[in-house]
Amino acid sequence: MIMTEGVYKAFREKDREIIALTPLDTHIKKGECILCWGPSGSGKTTFLNLISGIVKPTGGRIWLDGEKFSRLPEHFLSRIRRDKIGIIFQQFHLLSGFSLLDNVAMPLIPLGLNRAERHKKARELLTKLEMDHRLDFPVNHLSGGEQQRAAIARALINDPILITADEPSSAVDLKTTEQILDIFQKLKAEGKTIVMTSHDPAIKDADGLIDRTIFFERAADIPKRKTGSIGDVFE
Numbered sequence: 001m002i003m004t005e006g007v008y009k010a011f012r013e014k015d016r017e018i019i020a021l022t023p024l025d026t027h028i029k030k031g032e033c034i035l036c037w038g039p040s041g042s043g044k045t046t047f048l049n050l051i052s053g054i055v056k057p058t059g060g061r062i063w064l065d066g067e068k069f070s071r072l073p074e075h076f077l078s079r080i081r082r083d084k085i086g087i088i089f090q091q092f093h094l095l096s097g098f099s100l101l102d103n104v105a106m107p108l109i110p111l112g113l114n115r116a117e118r119h120k121k122a123r124e125l126l127t128k129l130e131m132d133h134r135l136d137f138p139v140n141h142l143s144g145g146e147q148q149r150a151a152i153a154r155a156l157i158n159d160p161i162l163i164t165a166d167e168p169s170s171a172v173d174l175k176t177t178e179q180i181l182d183i184f185q186k187l188k189a190e191g192k193t194i195v196m197t198s199h200d201p202a203i204k205d206a207d208g209l210i211d212r213t214i215f216f217e218r219a220a221d222i223p224k225r226k227t228g229s230i231g232d233v234f235e
């Protein structure tokens, strides 16, 4: 389903290079539910961004569903994201001022469905997720937990084969965490491949949810200054 070979990401920040993700080889099979676990700054979000085609690797290769996509131009990546990937962002990235229904239906626009068809699909999904009592609410009037579930619904509307979720329980209470876990359990039962990051023991220990954990370690920043020493870098 997803294979990476020596995939890594470096960012240039002023006069030094930040290694966001050290080379990683991994093979995630279809239907697996993977937890990315590790300290803050160890590259978990970067890894999700790489496998969902939001950022390009500095080196190494990525295959998704048999397609090598690490070097594809942006318009191919956006097609793959549109057709195959549901991305649940940590910061939600909902469109403020638009209704819950419009937000969830939005990813269907490029698929050529008309407004009535888009709304029908979004309404069905939101009913399944027990959020149909808030359909006309502007998303910015929803509670944090409702916004998190709205972000999940938007990620699921295109029936993706891969779902990535960045810290899906970090901004919500225990009850919402349980609702989110319930959604993930159902997605897993449907055979979806799920890759998520979390620091939350409630997710790590959720009954039968996580098939495998990928452990991340923080890379030391590599000093690239012409003068100075390693000690300078962290001042």
Ligand SMILES: Nc1ncnc2c1ncn2[C@@H]1O[C@H](COP(=O)(O)OP(=O)(O)OP(=O)(O)O)[C@@H](O)[C@H]1O
Pocket (backbone or CB within 6 Å): 011, 012, 013, 018, 019, 020, 021, 038, 039, 040, 041, 042, 043, 044, 045, 046, 047, 216
């Ligand atoms: N666009 C960027 N430019 C420069 N450095 C970046 C950029 N994105 C990430 N980094 C750096 O890469 C490292 C890994 O970041 P990342 O967000 O992947 O960590 P993380 O494991 O998700 O951390 P957290 O648990 O806090 O969410 C961090 O040191 C971060 O500062």
Ligand SMILES: [Mg+2]
Pocket (backbone or CB within 6 Å): 044, 045, 046, 166, 197
């Ligand atoms: Mg992160």
